Amino acid sequence: MAFLSVLGALFIPRPWLALIPMVLFAGLYRSSHRNLAGAAALIWLLYGVYEYAIYQRWLCTGECNIRVDLLLIYPVIILVSIPAAVVAISAMLRRPVKRTAL
Numbered sequence: 001m002a003f004l005s006v007l008g009a010l011f012i013p014r015p016w017l018a019l020i021p022m023v024l025f026a027g028l029y030r031s032s033h034r035n036l037a038g039a040a041a042l043i044w045l046l047y048g049v050y051e052y053a054i055y056q057r058w059l060c061t062g063e064c065n066i067r068v069d070l071l072l073i074y075p076v077i078i079l080v081s082i083p084a085a086v087v088a089i090s091a092m093l094r095r096p097v098k099r100t101a102l
Contacts, residue, residue, distance in 0.1 A: 004074045008067070011047075015055045018048030021081065028088035032095075040084035043077060 011018055025041035028034070050073075053059045 003078075004070070007074050007077075008070055011051055012055070012067070015048055015051035018044050018051060022048060025081070025084060025088075028085065028092075032088040032091040034084070034088045034091050036080070036084040037088040040081050043080050047073060047077060 022041050022044035025037050025044060029037035029041055050059070054064055054067075057064060
């Protein structure tokens with residue numbers, strides 16, 4: 001549960017930071033061509049947009065301090081991101097190296 005608090009302390013006041021893992025997973029997707037990495041990039045993008053809308057108070061009208069929604073969102077993000085990183089990195093490591101003739 002402490003890890004979820006760290007995520008909340010990082011992304012709630014600065015929702016644009018969600019673009020960093022989105023770009024990393026998009027790069028992993030481009031390099032490894034694994035759909036799970038692309039899904040992780042999309043999830044981080046959607047979370048960033050959602051968190052920014054909450055930050056701007058577009059999606060909540062009053063009390064936005066009690067964020068029960070994050071008890072569902074953060075575990076989903078974690079459960080997609082970790083396997084996506086493992087699958088994409090292992091696919092990149094298993095790929096044969098292309099050698100060029102001199």
